[in-house]
Amino acid sequence: MARIISVLSGKGGVGKTTLVSNLGVALTEKGRNVIILDGNVTTPNLSLHLGIPFYPITLHDILNEKYPIDSAVYHHPSGLKIVPASLNVESVKNVNLEKFEKILLNLLGRSDIIIVDAAPGLCKEALTAMNIADEIIVVTNPETPALTDALRTIKLAEEAEVKVLGVVVNRVKGLKHEISLSEIESLLGVPILEVIPEDINVQKSIAKMKPVVQHKPKSKASKRFKRVASKILGEPVTKTKQNWIDRLLFWL
Numbered sequence: 001m002a003r004i005i006s007v008l009s010g011k012g013g014v015g016k017t018t019l020v021s022n023l024g025v026a027l028t029e030k031g032r033n034v035i036i037l038d039g040n041v042t043t044p045n046l047s048l049h050l051g052i053p054f055y056p057i058t059l060h061d062i063l064n065e066k067y068p069i070d071s072a073v074y075h076h077p078s079g080l081k082i083v084p085a086s087l088n089v090e091s092v093k094n095v096n097l098e099k100f101e102k103i104l105l106n107l108l109g110r111s112d113i114i115i116v117d118a119a120p121g122l123c124k125e126a127l128t129a130m131n132i133a134d135e136i137i138v139v140t141n142p143e144t145p146a147l148t149d150a151l152r153t154i155k156l157a158e159e160a161e162v163k164v165l166g167v168v169v170n171r172v173k174g175l176k177h178e179i180s181l182s183e184i185e186s187l188l189g190v191p192i193l194e195v196i197p198e199d200i201n202v203q204k205s206i207a208k209m210k211p212v213v214q215h216k217p218k219s220k221a222s223k224r225f226k227r228v229a230s231k232i233l234g235e236p237v238t239k240t241k242q243n244w245i246d247r248l249l250f251w252l
Contacts, residue, residue, distance in 0.1 A: 004104060004114045005165070005232070006039070006133035008157075009140060010149020012120035015170035016139045018202060019225070020117040021049040022211045026229035027113060028080045029213075035073065035111040037083040037104070039129040040119040041095050044085035050076055051209035058086040063099045069106045078214060081111065097124060101132045113232075122152060130156065135163045137193060137228075141171050142178040151188055166193030168228060173198045194228045196221055 007023075009016040017040075024036040038046035038059060047053050057071045062083075072083050083103075085091075107114055118129035130136055136157055140150035150167065157164050167188055172178065172195050185192055199221035205212035213222045230237050 002108045002111050002114050004108075004116065004132060004134045006116040006118050006129040006136045008118045008126055008130060008136055008138055008153050009120050009146075010122065010138070010151070010153045011146055014120075014139050014141050014146050015196070015202075016120065017046050017049055017117050018206065018212075019137070019139055019168055019170065019196075019228070020046060020115055022213045022222070022225040023228055023232075024080045024082075024115055025076075025078045025211045025213050026226045027115075027232070028078055029226075030229060030233065030235075032113055032233070033081075033111045034113050034115065035081040035083060035107055036115045036117060037107075038085035039100070039116040039125060041085050041097070041125055042092050042119065042123075044087065046117045047082065047084040047087070048209060049206060049211065050080075050082060052076070052082075052084075053087060053209075055084045055086075058084050058091070059103075060086040060088075060091040060095055062103055063096050064094070065096075065099065069103055073107075073110070078211075083107075097128050100128050104132055121149070122156065126153075127156070130162055131160055133162055135165045137165050138167045138188075138190075139170055140167055140184075140188075142169055142180075142184065144179065147179060147184060147187060154188055154190055164190045165232070166191045168192075168194050168196060170196045171198050172196065193231060194224050196224045 007020050027034045038044045061067050116129045119125035140146045197220050201216040201219040202212050202221050205215035
């Protein structure tokens with residue numbers, strides 16, 4: 001039975017979709033059969049991160065029962081599979097989210113892991129992605145607004161009895177004004193799954209529409225995304241050579 005992991009964030013702009021695209025590729029490189037699904041039906045952009053923005057059949061068509069789910073499963077050059085959402089504004093109208101769970105159930109026998117890129121915030125789309133998941137990962141930044149919204153997300157998951165695998169703290173610069181990792185764990189009450197440092201290669205990879213684990217596989221961020229994949233699979237994590245920022249973050 002496939003694991004369904006939804007990736008959520010209390011607010012937009014924290015790097016949720018970047019995590020999903022890179023995690024999907026990293027897990028595929030480890031030999032897993034992975035499907036990533038764009039669960040953000042109003043403002044989707046997962047396909048943009050993977051370099052194939054326009055698909056003939058999308059999640060919106062499946063939700064509106066125009067086609068079977070097989071028609072919207074596409075193969076990325078990495079071997080990863082993706083179910084994209086439509087970038088067409090008109091597609092947002094009259095989308096039936098009640099079919100979301102049925103779609104995922106139809107995908108269960110086709111992969112080892114299904115990762116849902118949830119909508120940002122705590123809208124109906126995000127809550128649907130949360131409630132259909134076996135486990136969730138929460139993405140946040142080391143700043144008060146992002147952490148406050150992450151806490152709301154975690155509390156709702158706990159109320160829904162959905163397992164929280166942990167938090168990925170993204171875009172960490174190691175600056176004095178950032179909230180420390182120990183404070184983040186204390187506030188959120190769940191473990192930090194991984195810390196992703198600020199890395200210009202991530203922005204460059206997004207501009208090239210190619211996950212950074214492919215674009216710059218030895219970059220700081222790529223190594224951390226791969227560590228998230230290893231942790232999800234329960235594999236031993238290879239220690240990376242730490243620079244002074246990494247060492248500082250460890251002791252904070």
